[in-house]
Amino acid sequence: MEKEVDLLIQKIKSPILGIDFTRAGKTRRAPTQLEKVGFNGVDDLLHPLDDSSATNLLQGQCCGGGCCRLPSGAPSPARSPPIPNFNVPDNPAFKSLNLKLSPLSSRSRLSSITPLPEKTISLESPVDPPEATKHVSTALTHPPKFVQPHPPYDVFPARIHDTRELTKPGAPKRTYHFDLDVTDYPEEVDGVDFRVGGAIGVTAPNDFQTVDSIFDLLSIPEEERDAPVLLKTQGGRWPTIWGQEEARTLTTTRRELLTWTVDIQSYPPTKNLLRLLAEYASDEDQKTILLYLCSKQGQAAFCELRTGPYITLEQLLTAFPSSKPPLDHLLCNLKTLMPRFYSLSNDPHFSRHQHRRIVEIAVTVHETEHRWKGGQRTGVGSGFFERKAQEIINGGAQDVYVPMFRGLMANPLAKEFIADGPMLLVGAGVGIAPFRGFVQRRLQNANCVNKVWVLQGVRDSLVDELYSGEWGVHDEQIKKVVESRVGTGRYVQDEVRAQADLVWFVINSMDGRVFVCGSSKGMGEGVEEALIDVAVRKGRLSRDEAKEFWKKKKEGGQYIAETW
Structure with missing residues (x-):
């Protein structure tokens, strides 16, 4: 046991852990090696001599997109991570970020920090004030x-x-x-x-109350929010959606821009955005945390931030209250509101x-x-x-x-709809909505070949069955509702298997089509597996042959899945 302890101490002192050392007046870094240690030694190896410039391979592998996260099931350190020896923001927004700041400290040396993003737009006072006053903001209506x-x-x-x-x-x-x-x-x-x-x-615009909250957090006076400004861009499509890529000069207002052109809540934060917030943070400890998230040493923490629950711009500005970047520089680093x-x-x-x-x-x-x-x-x-x-x-x-x-x-549902041939419509939740239009159209052209069947998945038909009784015919004649939260708890993919004869008849009929619409998670994946099972059973195919069967039906426009 004493021998193992001595070996562990030698490892801690060894430059193999990535501690900087000097030779011939030049600073260089030793190669990094993944160490195998017992649980009692993990915490010491995670924080060698509090040198945050050391590369820490124990924090996991890169998961793509410029971030990395701990592999599932990885053992936690035996001891609690040390608390940074500087002040962290004391507000609910910061605490909800759940940032893993260890081994960050006031003595940390950060490397590979994301450079400050370029400012590609500007907001200026209009050249001709009388003309500018003719601009009327419609930010709250259109x-x-x-x-x-x-x-x-x-x-x-x-x-x-x-x-x-x-x-x-x-x-x-x-x-x-x-x-x-x-x-x-x-x-x-x-x-x-x-x-x-x-x-x-x-x-759709951003929520008006949230827009005003962001103005408050940026300390933009109320009189400036709706005042005309001259927007100048260096290129690209923004603030249009699908316009030409070109430099633009146009009159607008700060409220219009923040309400209609940038997405303030749908995307995880980028390193460019965090680097921008760091640049304009007046509190040194807040600046250090933001720079850490943009550095090589903070890669794992950045990954956890991106891959966790969505974080809004309002939340970030509230979490780091000393950061008040100029609006034009901020707009450059937000995604277009699509x-x-x-x-x-x-x-x-x-x-x-x-x-x-x-x-x-x-x-x-x-x-x-x-x-x-x-x-x-x-x-x-x-x-x-x-x-x-x-x-x-x-x-x-x-x-x-x-x-x-x-x-x-040109979306698949509209493209592949035809007025003839049998049709099976499989959907759950709001994915059932477009099929109502399918049935209405079929009823206008009813004849013996215009057969249509609907399999609808709901949780509880008493509270969330959409368009009950609104299909233009008696629902029971065309529709089977499957409830997942009551009774036996069946899902719509279970009904697909139960209706194997119907599925096989439709997909093998001339102009027969099977449509699937709804969430790809759970329902979409489950229905796809059920269709493969049907092909295996009814067509006496191997599983690989069944997958190829549905692949060819999809290529031929007979199997149409619109999932999200």
Whole structure:
């Protein structure tokens, strides 16, 4: 035992651990070697002489995307990691980040720090004040004109003709239905119209309260938020979405830019963003932490930050309150706020409303835990739609608009829909919505070959079965509902296996098609496995042959899966 202790002490003192040493007046670094040690020695090897410049191979391998994380099941150090000997921010936002700062200390030497990102845009006072005063901000009602989906067309303000909640109290996820009036939508030169199975694009804004909170955190006075500014970019598409890549000069406001052009909550933080926050942090300890996350030594901590729960810009600015970067430099390092797409849940050519053209969609509210504020926060698009629905349902508002445009009609559901041949539609959750339009179209062309069947997965049909009784026929004639949280607890993929004869008949019929729509996790993967099982059993194929069978059906347009 004494021998093992002596060997361990020698390892701790050895330069093989990566401790810098000097030879001939030059600093160099010894090669790094992965050490095998017992549990009692792990903590000492993790923090050799408190030299954070040492490469620490015990923190795991790189997982891609410029970060790394501990392998699953890796043993934890026997002792608690040391507490950094400097002040960390004492606020809920910082604590919720759960940063692993060991072995960072005030004596740490950081290397390979991400360089400060270049500032590629600028915000200036308009040259001609009288002309600038003509600019009227519409930040709270409609996106600015330069937020174009597909030039030369603009975003269209579609009035919400009607809305209602499809789910009942107690449903784990809330889903709303919207009737959008597109009677006056501009006719497009290519002649392409709204189609069954198609989608609309919606330029949803960031939450207005969150935008104001960020202004407060950046100490931007209220009088400056809506004041006209001259935006100059050096190139690229921003602040447009799919415009030309070119330098731009345009008049806008800070509120318009932060509301409509950058995503402040959907993406994990990048090293460029953290490096920017470090540059403008007035508190030295906060600056040290941010630089650590941008360094070689903080790679594992950075990985944990990126791969954990989504972190919003508001949370970062609250966690590091001394950092107040200029808005133009900050905008350079945020992702573009992209449109959200929603499948039509009706046949747009057969409206239920006289003299008005209506497209219908269903939106499920996406929520994640607000770990530092408490409660839940909603996604950009779904949260926007829920707020609009509540304006009408609870507030009685009459004229509520959604900024939308005709979406991508070449998506698989619209592309492969045909009016003839048997069709099996498999979906769960809001993935069932576009199939309602499929059934409506089929009923307009009913004949003996226009057979359609729907397999719908729900948790509990009493609270979250979407569009019950709204398929245009008696539901039981075409639809089988499978409940996962009541009774025997069956999933829609279980029903696919139970309906093996129907699946095999549809996929082997002339013009037969199998559509799958919904979440790729769980449902999508499960249905794919179930379809393979059906091919193995009914076609007497090997598993590899069954996979190839469905692959060819997909290539031939008979098996269409639209999952996310």
